[in-house]
Structure formats: C-alpha cells, structure tokens
Amino acid sequence: MMGLERLVLNLKTKVLKALKPKKLYDKVEKSESMRVEIRSKKARKLIEETLKIADSPKNKSYAF
Incomplete structure (x- = not known):
C-alpha cells in the first residue's frame, strides 16, 4: 500500500508543478x-x- 500512496503523491506533485x-x-x-x-x-x-x-555574562572574553 505504501508504494501506491507514494506513486499518487508523486503524480500529484508533478501535476501541481505543471499547472503552476x-x-x-x-x-x-x-x-x-x-x-x-x-x-x-x-x-x-x-x-x-x-x-x-x-556582552553575554556566560562567555568569558579575553582582552588582547
């Protein structure tokens, strides 16, 4: 059943893309x-x- 659902979804996306x-x-x-x-x-x-x-208090910054 998964293969059929995937096929239908694939066809649906191709048709919608062609109609755009x-x-x-x-x-x-x-x-x-x-x-x-x-x-x-x-x-x-x-x-x-x-x-x-x-400026974050969590991080240590080093002065160079």
Whole structure:
C-alpha cells in the first residue's frame, strides 16, 4: 500500500508543478550599490552578533 500512496503523491506533485504558472520576468542583475548594501547589512549583522556574545555574562572574553 505504501508504494501506491507514494506513486499518487508523486503524480500529484508533478501535476501541481505543471499547472503552476511560469515566471514571466527576467532575473534582475545586482548593481554595485546593491552589492555594497548587501555587504554592509551582513557586516552590521556580524557586528551585532559579536557584541551580543561579548556582552553575554556566560562567555568569558579575553582582552588582547
């Protein structure tokens, strides 16, 4: 019975995927300013996580 259920599920997903409308837009190329913004967001997130760990009373931090 498991094989039949798997077959039905497989067919169902294939049919639903075939009925889904295709994307009608092209992928947008990232400009240099968009890349800079992404890098700065990642940097801010990394700094925030580092400060959160450093301020945590559970972790020992070493002064260099």
